[in-house]
Amino acid sequence: MFHQIYIILAGFIIGLLSGMFGFGGSSISTPLLRIFFLIPPYYALASPLPMTVISSSVASAKYYKENLIEWKVVWDLLLFIVPGSVLGAYLTKYISGKVLMLLTAIFLLYISLRFILRRDIRLIRKMEKRYLIIPAGFFIGFISGLLANGGGIFVVPVLFLLGMNIKKAIASSLVVVLLGVIPSIIVHTYLGHINWLLTLFLTIGAIPSSYVGASLTVKMDRAKLQFLYGLFLFLFSIYFAIFEIIVS
Numbered sequence: 609m610f611h612q613i614y615i616i617l618a619g620f621i622i623g624l625l626s627g628m629f630g631f632g633g634s635s636i637s638t639p640l641l642r643i644f645f646l647i648p649p650y651y652a653l654a655s656p657l658p659m660t661v662i663s664s665s666v667a668s669a670k671y672y673k674e675n676l677i678e679w680k681v682v683w684d685l686l687l688f689i690v691p692g693s694v695l696g697a698y699l700t701k702y703i704s705g706k707v708l709m710l711l712t713a714i715f716l717l718y719i720s721l722r723f724i725l726r727r728d729i730r731l732i733r734k735m736e737k738r739y740l741i742i743p744a745g746f747f748i749g750f751i752s753g754l755l756a757n758g759g760g761i762f763v764v765p766v767l768f769l770l771g772m773n774i775k776k777a778i779a780s781s782l783v784v785v786l787l788g789v790i791p792s793i794i795v796h797t798y799l800g801h802i803n804w805l806l807t808l809f810l811t812i813g814a815i816p817s818s819y820v821g822a823s824l825t826v827k828m829d830r831a832k833l834q835f836l837y838g839l840f841l842f843l844f845s846i847y848f849a850i851f852e853i854i855v856s
């Protein structure tokens with residue numbers, strides 16, 4: 609019973625962070641499930657994905673009310689994320705669980721540095737060069753499928769560097785995650801990587817907190833919060849990598 613309560617609490621934390629920072633939450637849930645609950649690698653990777661659909665829907669509803677979603681960019685990204693995610697998810701069949709976990713640790717380290725080193729200077733001032741979304745979308749999809757991640761943390765910095773307002777980047781990212789993660793869920797379900805009971809308990813915690821997280825982002829300045837979160841994720845990713853090397 610306490611085990612289930614702790615998983616719900618983990619889902620609450622994941623939902624809060626995903627709602628605030630514009631990602632589905634699987635990048636956080638995977639190491640949490642591995643480190644604190646010793647969930648097997650493939651279940652830890654894929655079981656949070658269905659939760660991502662629900663929590664992203666809840667947070668996106670808040671951003672939609674605030675008119676922060678750039679729908680044209682969302683559809684441009686999805687057009688190339690979907691085939692990339694299918695390919696990446698299918699290749700998990702041929703890659704060992706240990707390799708996937710270590711890739712996830714590297715993925716988290718990269719994300720943490722993006723938060724810590726974020727600058728207000730953008731590479732492109734306006735969303736004029738949309739052709740850059742084509743390779744970016746396929747790459748985001750491939751990595752998200754391979755690591756069973758919604759890809760939202762990649763989407764936010766890409767859109768920001770392309771000149772989008774940071775709040776709109778977060779809002780649009782959640783919609784991309786919501787729709788783009790569906791092919792990965794289908795493939796991982798086919799491969800038997802999803803523990804649906806685990807998914808249920810994570811989702812129970814994530815539903816209310818994801819809306820709260822989105823509401824906080826809309827109302828408050830996030831610069832200091834992003835830095836602290838990035839620092840936490842940096843230390844967490846290093847610990848996760850060491851943990852996997854020792855126990856795997």
